[in-house]
Amino acid sequence: MKFNNESPIYLQLSHVLALDIVNGKYKIGDRLPSVRELSVIFKVNPNTVQKALGELENLNLIYTERTNGKFVTKDKKVIDDFLEGLAKEKTKLYVSDMKSLGFNKKEIVKMIERDE
Amino acid sequence: MLLECKNVCKSYGNKEVLKNINLSLPAGKIVGLLGKNGSGKTTLIKAINGLLSIDSGEILIDGKEVGVESKKIISYLPERNYLNVHEKVKDIIDYFNDFYEDFDKDKVYKLLNNLDIQAEDKLTTMSKGMREKVQLSLVMSRKARLYILDEPMGGVDPATRDYILDTILNNFDDGATILMSTHLISDIERVLDEVVFIDNGQITRCESAEKLREETGKSIDEVFREDFKC
Amino acid sequence: MLGKVLKYDIKVLSRYLIPLYAVLLGLGLMIRLLSFFEKVSIINIILGIMIVAFIFAVTFSFILNGIFVIKYYLENLYKDQGYLTHTLPVKKGTLLLSKVLVALITIIMTFVIIIISVLIAFYTNGLFGDVFKVLGQSLAGMEIYKFILFMLVYGLIGYLTTILMVFASISIGFSKSSNKLVNSVVWALIFYFGMEFLYMGVLGIVMGINPSFIANLDNNTFMMADLLNFFMIFMVFTACIGGVYYYISYRFMNKKLNLE
Structure with a gap:
């Protein structure tokens, strides 16, 4: 995964993850990989992942279940x-x-x- | 602050290798200590680990001076082989397990198993790269508060660099801080929260990686090359 | 923590020492076996060679033991392995004490193995009786057990002080930023000659207090016990110097560590 330096990495990452959701890599109601797993997959800082997930949460594309992690929204x-x-x-x-x-x-x- | 260096100075004879270093690192950050060879990276790291005495200044780890208590919470990977090569893997693991309360024996066996390394293997039969991976596995199997990794990816091929970076990211304890020195910046810059530039024994930059990229519109690798153009 | 450190120190040194012990015991056994056939002239020659080799092995065992202990001190604390040893959550004093204890334990082990191998090679009925008789004659009335105990304690103190002298030299030499080994050797020489001067000084003081002492040495009326008292002063003095070396080693390891 290549990131550019023009915009913050967390925005680029949230964009990539949003695309994964709309094109069905992560389906409705699926559990997303953990912060650490995403950090390893994309080789970026865990705090960056956290921020990117925050963006997705603001868009209501994902939601947090307090103990189980992040899930793709159930609202199609x-x-x-x-x-x-x-x-x-x-x-x-x-x-x-x-x-x-x-x-x-x-x-x-x-x-x-x-x-x- | 998890790590605080205040006015740290160190000379070898007439040569000043650390000139009034001030550095504070909070918990839960991945920090890159970036500098050319001979910039003082390793000297600073050795001072934090108590492997050399400083001439003046103060180093505090979680508020305590360098000593038994600081060593309990720091997991350190030096840039050389520090294991007795005549030992078997399982003896080295027992050694770590005996001395470090935060050592996770199951985890290290799992990591070594993935590398096809057996408990009965001896280090003498392994390649240099393999020994480095054993060392990394041992260091990352501690639930430390501060991981200090000196050139973890120095002198290895790109595939191994990926393996090393994955091992670090997969295994460091939640909420811990990682201080990683390197001169191979492009490989790790995405992973960093903070960057510390060190040159000629002085800290020239210490800021958020994201902010630095935003302000300059350049990668940290590019900023580094410009700052330290020969 | 001392127990853990000591356990590993002994384990590593055993790896060096076991081959040495195998040679000593092996030679002892061979001498014993071959001596059953000493009538055969060729075997007699081999036996002679073996006895010479055995004497060499015994003599060098003590030196080799010391070299192993020092080599281990250097490698474990001041070379690459020191990066691990000094980042263990263990006090410097514990690390040093363990190295001194391991020197003591191994030299006792080596001594015991030498005695056993000598007995294997040469024991005959009445050997102890003969040795004690000869000793008794030359000790001129002194108790044999007291003498043997004194020799053992003096030997141990002398040995440990010598080891500590090298430990201190290494600790000073390796606190420097360059020429660490050369610095260590220079300091070892300084300590060695310094010690010689101090001994001469002590000898001078003893003679000042008791001028007839040297004269008594030539006189066959002198008693072994007098000589023992004389050496007792040296023994205490040596032990004190050992203590000073211990402190120097500790101080430099604790405050002046400077790994390459």
């Missing part, structure tokens, strides 16, 4: 909403990039259809 809607938000954001980014290259909406749609 939260995940779907998050996924949708992510998709919207990416689309916006793509569209604005394309527009700055001089394409209009029609051309963009055409391009996507052709590429698929």
